[in-house]
Amino acid sequence: MKSYRKTSQLQIRVSPAQKTVIGRYAKNAGMGVSQWVLQRVFPPAQEAFQALLSKLKDGSDTKLILAQVHDLLHEVTPAEFDLMVALPPAAVLSDYLANYIAAMIEYTAVQKKRKAPRWTRMVPPLSEPVFVSDLKSLRLYLLTHSPPPFRRRNLFVDTTIGGRV
Numbered sequence: 001m002k003s004y005r006k007t008s009q010l011q012i013r014v015s016p017a018q019k020t021v022i023g024r025y026a027k028n029a030g031m032g033v034s035q036w037v038l039q040r041v042f043p044p045a046q047e048a049f050q051a052l053l054s055k056l057k058d059g060s061d062t063k064l065i066l067a068q069v070h071d072l073l074h075e076v077t078p079a080e081f082d083l084m085v086a087l088p089p090a091a092v093l094s095d096y097l098a099n100y101i102a103a104m105i106e107y108t109a110v111q112k113k114r115k116a117p118r119w120t121r122m123v124p125p126l127s128e129p130v131f132v133s134d135l136k137s138l139r140l141y142l143l144t145h146s147p148p149p150f151r152r153r154n155l156f157v158d159t160t161i162g163g164r165v
Contacts, residue, residue, distance in 0.1 A: 045084040057091035078112040088119040099153040106149035126154040
């Protein structure tokens, strides 16, 4: 978890029994109560996901970062997936990248038998088709073999979550 300077305090009301249970969970995790609660609110996978999306915004090596997003989506448990993708990207992404990320999440949600977060449906599909290859001879193949979440977004790819070229 990224470390931030703590300058504010948050107080919540809990019953004595709830306080005891929270304290027990924190102790079992080897953490203080504040650290344990913060980890529950800001899961490490969610922070890693958002950090990768920020790198995409910077225009770094897009293919490498998309591969890292792929790996992160693929390796988390279904419950971690839900928490990780609950929030839309904090980074402002290009239409292409926003659609690619949304399609990756929608595809993974089906694989993990989860529901894609609502924000992915708010990303409007690309107005023009985008093919991952410039080879004209591959277009028919890509049109017919791209996974449905990608096709719906006008993205035509050969492989996605769980598979690598």
